[in-house]
Amino acid sequence: MYISLTGLKPNGFLSYIRFWFLAIPSFRQAQTAEGNLHCDVKKVKEYQCTITAWESREMMLQYLRSGAHLKAMKAFKQIATGPTYGYESETIPTWEEAYVLLTEKGKMH
Template sequence: MYISLTGLKPKGFFAYIRFWVLAIPAFRQAQTATGNLHCDVKKMHEYQCTITAWESRELMLAYLRSGAHLKAMKAFKQIATGPTYGYESDTIPSWEEAYSLLKEKGKMH
């Protein structure tokens, strides 16, 4: 299965509002997306984090490039910063493992 981790921090008050206006529909889209096996969100330290698990990387990319998530990605540079990390695994990481992976291996955006 393909695990996708994100840790995003809004850039100020107005960006925070816009972040949530875009993030909520994108998360709802993930919950019902083809191939999604697990979808969770939690605030970890200063970041709004997600853990999603997918049947395959290809199905995750199909979600990433469509609908509400695509709209959120187009606004990303104006509203947030933070790391993302994806990898193949047989298990879904705990929140502590996910945050550690984001900090150690995540690509900053």
């Protein structure tokens, strides 16, 4: 299975509002996306984080490049910063494991 981790920090109050305006539809899209096996969200330290698990990387990319998520990605640079990390795994990480992976291996955007 393919695990996708994100940790996003909005750039200020107005960005925080816009972030949630885009994040909620993106998360709902992920929950119902073909190939999604697990979808969770939680604030960890200063980041709004997600853990998603997918049947394959290709199915995750289909989600990534469509609908509400695509709209959110186009606005990302104006509203938030933070790391993302994706990898193949047999297990879904705990929140503690996910945060360590994000901070140690994640690509900052």
